[in-house]
Amino acid sequence: MDRTRTDAPTAPVETGVLERIRTGASDLSEAMSKVAGQVLADPEAAARATIMDLAELSGTSPGTITRFCRHLGYDGYAALRVAIATETGRASARHETGWDVNIGREIGPDDPLDRVLKQLITIDAAMLRDTIDTLDLAAVERVATRVSAAGRVDVYGVGSSATVARELQMGFYRTGVAAWAWTEVHDALASAALLGERDVALAISHSGTTAETIEMLSEAGTRGAFTVAVTACPEAELAEVADVCLASAARRTSHRADLLASRHSALLVADLIHIAVAQRRFPAASEALESRARAVVGHRPTPRPRNGAG
Structure with missing residues (x-):
């Protein structure tokens, strides 16, 4: 590079x-x-x-x-x-x-919504297929193993990647993993400075060139944490500072919607990591899910009786 x-x-x-x-x-x-x-x-x-x-x-x-x-x-x-x-x-x-x-050349300002919808689905589906074809599952296994045994996990992402970071953190949290999502550089750096060799840091950036995200992951790495990059550009600097890079697809069109589709691609990778971690933590993950469900059951609405029911 x-x-x-x-x-x-x-x-x-x-x-x-x-x-x-x-x-x-x-x-x-x-x-x-x-x-x-x-x-x-x-x-x-x-x-x-x-x-x-x-x-x-x-x-x-x-x-x-x-x-x-x-x-x-x-x-x-x-x-x-x-x-x-x-x-x-x-x-x-x-x-x-x-x-x-x-916006892009594939969709015109006067196109009917049914064509817009089909175009969005086409881009989205193509990128998800590319992710399936290119993702290194052995690397996912390695990441899941480290996360499942980690003392704590930091997940970093800014801008549009913040959405994916929060989803991944919540997935870990639901299965009993001590995880935090950081989307602001000062807070993230403060957290990264407290990580150690038993901990894991994951950074999400579609381009792999977001300076703040690179800085966050680099700080975590200098503290001894196992570092993971989730990016569509495995040749970018974010991947270079990570121990493992998980490449989500980047189907490149002139359409702005490829950014939305890339987020879905990153979410697919995030979901796969989350589920792989849950598998490794079973039955502890199942117990954590059940405990969470019991804790909030009182705040769920009571189902209304069907018509004709007493």
Whole structure:
């Protein structure tokens, strides 16, 4: 993974982005040169691609793409896509720089909801299938074994990954595992600093490049905890700082809904870990579930009698 430092980014100027990439190619690191070559070889494809598309096409990583954007003076990849799309003429339609970049080309603003629903299901199902095909079950077994015997478990995730982190923590908690979910970096680092060799830390990040999540997992690792990354990008930095990486699928489309589908893919991995842990903790897990059920039974509504019943 390329970690070559570059000079501070310069603000975009009036010169076209493609010309600036051509003239500045000699100043790029080896990895960023690959990105530049891919963009120049097919600018229209680059304008349609997601950040992970371009990383795969160029043989680099999402982190390299981000550094490439900043080197050109853009805040992120979305801004670069807009600039390329504008220059190549794809933005001639008014919605190109808004809808196509932020929502996607597969669904139009005037599409009926039945088509939208089918498109969402297609993307979701494809990503779940990819997860099934690519997930390392031996690695899941290893993680489940460590979690089931852990003194305590930290689960980290920020942004959209926070939802998955909370679900995984609750799954552990329901089966009697002492687990906490941390979605804010200060609290997470404070917790990670208290972990030890008997403990486990799991970090969830679709891109694997979220700086806060990487910092959380790194801190846990320095304290001796067994560290796990759940990410769609096993080549990203989060995976590099983890003892084990569980790769959820990242079916890359130009559709914003792939982010929702990626969350479902990560949830599938989380559910599998949770159930594998419960299996290893049986019957203690079953007793924990029954104890929880008894504790809240008084707060469950009394079923209403059916029509005609006394």
